Amino acid sequence: MNSSLRYTILTTCPDYGSRNVGDKLIEQRTKDLIQRERGPCKFETIFREEPLEERLDDINESQAILMPAFPIRDTPMYPGTYRLVEDLSRIRVPMIPIGANWNVYPGDEVSRSTVQYSEATVRFLRHIASQVECVSCREHNVRRILRRHGIENTVYTGDPAMFNTRFLGKPMKRPTDIRKLVFSPPLSAYYVEQAEQVLETLAQLFPYAERYCAFHLDDADNSPDARRENSAAMRPEVAEKNRRIRERATALGYADWHFGGNIDGLRAYEDCDLHVGYECHAHLYFLSARLPSILIAE
Secondary structure, X not given: OOOOOEEEEEEOOOOOOOOOHHHHHXXXXXXXXXXXXXXXXXXXXXXXXXXXXXXXXXXXXXXXXXXXXXXXXXXXXXXXXXXXXXXXXXXXXXXXXXXXXXXXXXXXXXXXXXXXXXXXXXXXXXHXXXXXXXXXXXXXXHHHHHHHOOOOOEEEOOOXXXXXXXXXXXXXXXXXXXXXXXXXXXXXXXXXHHHHHHHXXXXXXXXXXXXXXXXXXXXXXXXXXOOOHHHHHHOHHHHHHHHHHHHHHHHOOEEEEEOOOOOHXXXXXXXXXXXXXXXXXXXXXXXXXXXXXXXXXO
């Protein structure tokens, strides 16, 4: 391990709350890509909502602060989504956003044309953009949103989860028979009836396949602080939605897969033939392993 190369990563996935394994996948894929390009190195991983004051000396000795799944939002971004430090000038290493994204409902053309972030958020975004040659963006609409707010140095890179270094350069697999099928449920309880219909349709289309219903989040909120952002993902209606989907899947012959916080468990996908469902990072894991996937828009 090259101790001279050390990076600080501000992860979106703490060890409590919903423990969304998709967030953990983004973190791990970022580390894999950095090591592929820069060689062996060390990482200090900190949840993005944690204050950095007490760790600042060590952070300033690292190469950079990496910010995967950089979320553009007015919650506020800073201090809020990112706690950082009170005086940003005390951070002497570059802060590098990776796979910047935005989330405004309903996300249509009107939303993209009218969303306007606060002066504080725009000031923070420009501070970040000034430190890098290009802001890495997960999708093209993010670039449009940033340009509307005066930030021009952007580049489309996609989500870090799109890149599995073990499969780079390998061709897409085209199975002639679906032996193992994965369904991933929606996050929103609004789609529970539709999800049950999809489960039934897949069981009818592939009656002889091994079928799995894969959950990427913990059902229970085990956060020490219920006010934290990541603790909100498992509201009672979402847990009830999962119960309904799990019961229907079991009745239809699906085995239950639970991956909350368990990134190593996702390797089970690599032995499957097809994913159909709502979970973006199940979709990206399949594609990154060169396996077919159908993502249902939520």
